[in-house]
Amino acid sequence: MTSFADLAACETDDPVLIAVRDRAITLLLATSVVQELDELRIAVVDFDRATPAVREDYFTPNCMALVQEHGIVVNASFLRSAEIAIRAMGLSGSVFATPFLRQESEMFGLVRHLRDRPQEYGLALRTLASAESERRRRDELALALVFFLGHEIGHLRQGEERRGFTTELPEGTALETQLAAATAKYCRHADELRSFGFDLPGFETVFTRGGEVRVAADAVLASLPENEVINHDTWFRDESRADACGTEVLLQALQAVELWKDAAEPGAYLAVRSLFAVSVVSWFQDLFRLMQQVNEEVDPIGLSQFMLELMRDRHNYVRASSVLGSDHRFTLLRAALAMDRVLQSSPAEPVQERLNIDALQRAALVRLLMDMAVKLATMGASTAWMLEKDKTRGTPQLFMMQFESLASELSRLQRLGE
Numbered sequence: 001m002t003s004f005a006d007l008a009a010c011e012t013d014d015p016v017l018i019a020v021r022d023r024a025i026t027l028l029l030a031t032s033v034v035q036e037l038d039e040l041r042i043a044v045v046d047f048d049r050a051t052p053a054v055r056e057d058y059f060t061p062n063c064m065a066l067v068q069e070h071g072i073v074v075n076a077s078f079l080r081s082a083e084i085a086i087r088a089m090g091l092s093g094s095v096f097a098t099p100f101l102r103q104e105s106e107m108f109g110l111v112r113h114l115r116d117r118p119q120e121y122g123l124a125l126r127t128l129a130s131a132e133s134e135r136r137r138r139d140e141l142a143l144a145l146v147f148f149l150g151h152e153i154g155h156l157r158q159g160e161e162r163r164g165f166t167t168e169l170p171e172g173t174a175l176e177t178q179l180a181a182a183t184a185k186y187c188r189h190a191d192e193l194r195s196f197g198f199d200l201p202g203f204e205t206v207f208t209r210g211g212e213v214r215v216a217a218d219a220v221l222a223s224l225p226e227n228e229v230i231n232h233d234t235w236f237r238d239e240s241r242a243d244a245c246g247t248e249v250l251l252q253a254l255q256a257v258e259l260w261k262d263a264a265e266p267g268a269y270l271a272v273r274s275l276f277a278v279s280v281v282s283w284f285q286d287l288f289r290l291m292q293q294v295n296e297e298v299d300p301i302g303l304s305q306f307m308l309e310l311m312r313d314r315h316n317y318v319r320a321s322s323v324l325g326s327d328h329r330f331t332l333l334r335a336a337l338a339m340d341r342v343l344q345s346s347p348a349e350p351v352q353e354r355l356n357i358d359a360l361q362r363a364a365l366v367r368l369l370m371d372m373a374v375k376l377a378t379m380g381a382s383t384a385w386m387l388e389k390d391k392t393r394g395t396p397q398l399f400m401m402q403f404e405s406l407a408s409e410l411s412r413l414q415r416l417g418e
């Protein structure tokens, strides 16, 4: 048996990550959410140095709440990935001049670095920072950590632990069941995205309860074991609550005026930059992984070919449902909602006009990037209905979605500002 105390032996020894962890803890301690807890233990763990027993008991790819131990485990590699995202996206003060954002291939290049040599790449990015920008980047990373830890604190408060929410269906599950489970996920995601105003024009009427898409999807869902459906409900509820807590903790941390008086830039602005960097890069990581699963030879295939592959093979339909979130809710949506709250809340100090515009542009770009996810969720949720239509018509209809490229999203963003 191992215990939380055994994690001390494999806590990260990276000085930057330690400084960021300490800054995040200072910020957390300024929030009433954390002050109300009896106890909170945080360990940022380098799992490469952990014993097999510790790995077995405590491994998480990102962050994990442990109710009995009043603790949260953070995987140091996860924090390092967030650091790389923040430093890479921080290379320019403007979204339009950020190197990686010019096109998908550059974003996928960044994703490859993250996958193949995070340590070296992270160190190289660190050398590029001036003393002043170093402070900003560390504050941004500390704010991202505050947001993630705030989410886990939400789970701790609810007494929810270690659940892999979207139960992975066991190996060898019939394709029909996998398809039904995927449909359930797509419907949930489409509903959630719609509830926040992200939907696809033309699908409103068929989508509502009693509408054709809904009825066809419900028929598929009826074939799922009941506990699977309940799992989905519980998962969405728990994750939404945890995210609400994460956002609350973040806002409270930003209101701790004393802790921001020496910061290079207002905390609220840094928080928006941080959420932007972490969510955009993680979206491209998910997309890259999915594209490789769909077609590992072409690396990574173009967006339109990718869409064709999705339509062609039902296994891909199942795979693609994971890109919208399996441990947590869809990253871009989480970030978009949190960014809105940060932008709406009155900042502890005035934000200059220039920074304000940049923050609004970042929030807008996250929303534009959600377009693909909305199309994917809508298509996924509508597939049962489309197949039925094909049957009655007797001919299959090729239903193609057009995806916007990063370059065109950026030029759309530029036009919004004019």
Ligand SMILES: [Zn+2]
Pocket: 151, 155, 239, 242, 327, 328
């Ligand atoms: Zn969670």
